Amino acid sequence: MTWSSLQVEERADRLLVQLNRPEAKNAIDRQMVEELHQVCAELEQTPRIALIIGAGGNFAAGADIAQLRDRRREDALAGINSGIFDRIRRLPMPVIGLLDGYVLGGGAELAYACDFRIGTPEVRIGNPEPGLGILAAAGASWRLAELVGEPIAKEILLAGRVLKADAAQQLHLLNDVVAPDALIDAGNALADRIAGQGALAIRLSKAVFHAPREAHPFIDDLAQAVLFETEEKHDRMTAFLERKNRSNP
Structure with a gap:
């Protein structure tokens, strides 16, 4: 441009x-x-x-x-x-x-x-x-x-x-x-x-943050449902548990 x-x-x-x-x-x-x-x-x-x-x-x-x-x-x-x-x-x-x-x-x-x-x-x-x-x-x-x-x-x-x-x-x-x-x-x-955070998690967190009061808690649960199905959520939580296990043998 x-x-x-x-x-x-x-x-x-x-x-x-x-x-x-x-x-x-x-x-x-x-x-x-x-x-x-x-x-x-x-x-x-x-x-x-x-x-x-x-x-x-x-x-x-x-x-x-x-x-x-x-x-x-x-x-x-x-x-x-x-x-x-x-x-x-x-x-x-x-x-x-x-x-x-x-x-x-x-x-x-x-x-x-x-x-x-x-x-x-x-x-x-x-x-x-x-x-x-x-x-x-x-x-x-x-x-x-x-x-x-x-x-x-x-x-x-x-x-x-x-x-x-x-x-x-x-x-x-x-x-x-x-x-x-x-x-x-x-x-x-x-x-x-x-x-450094999950990109989709940041996008949905911002959207939920600015949602009107009457949209909660449904919109929170809906956004979380989307994130629960992502590979990134699984990979990040797996990495967290692996780090925790290494630090606590």
């Missing part, structure tokens, strides 16, 4: 996706949204772990305001940004956000859609949309409360609070904070841990 707003590095078990508009602090424009849809199509067809990072010392400073200013009612109803962030959230394998610098507006909502978030001390996370006369309509207005709780979410969404890295980590919005030059290594280390 030819990329203009992204850079994509493929490996057998993961994709490293870089938002690549550093001159605009990686502001999310229509071209980037279209290219993210192409990435999602690839990851849906061939499920792999995804790592998303921004170029130039920022994750994403928001949506492209020049484009956003000209959008009208029909654009809002089309769900341009909410659609891609929801699609990223629903990817079959985990998504790791590697955050640095500005993580604002649509950039924050993209980060909220990730399963994991690792940041640097320079991270600044917030949703300044009401200051521009709009709301955070691409996931933050409901997803953020699930992540940090209602009081903090309202501070961010209604009072313009911007979280620094230490506060974001204390609120468990960031899984870890590392130096900027260690960000990709930290992301790959987490991806390695995920890749």
Whole structure:
């Protein structure tokens, strides 16, 4: 594929996706949204772990305001940004956000859609949309409360609070904070841990985790029934028992 707003590095078990508009602090424009849809199509067809990072010392400073200013009612109803962030959230394998610098507006909502978030001390996370006369309509207005709780979410969404890295980590919005030059290594280390698990077990665990409350416990039992019939389950349990027997002669 030819990329203009992204850079994509493929490996057998993961994709490293870089938002690549550093001159605009990686502001999310229509071209980037279209290219993210192409990435999602690839990851849906061939499920792999995804790592998303921004170029130039920022994750994403928001949506492209020049484009956003000209959008009208029909654009809002089309769900341009909410659609891609929801699609990223629903990817079959985990998504790791590697955050640095500005993580604002649509950039924050993209980060909220990730399963994991690792940041640097320079991270600044917030949703300044009401200051521009709009709301955070691409996931933050409901997803953020699930992540940090209602009081903090309202501070961010209604009072313009911007979280620094230490506060974001204390609120468990960031899984870890590392130096900027260690960000990709930290992301790959987490991806390695995920890749070491059973791939189908991870896919079904993520699906069950995000299933609506009323779907439980049936969906848990159904997913487990699928896994109980796999060769990987048998092989992994056999290897576990063999290791246990060797350590306890």
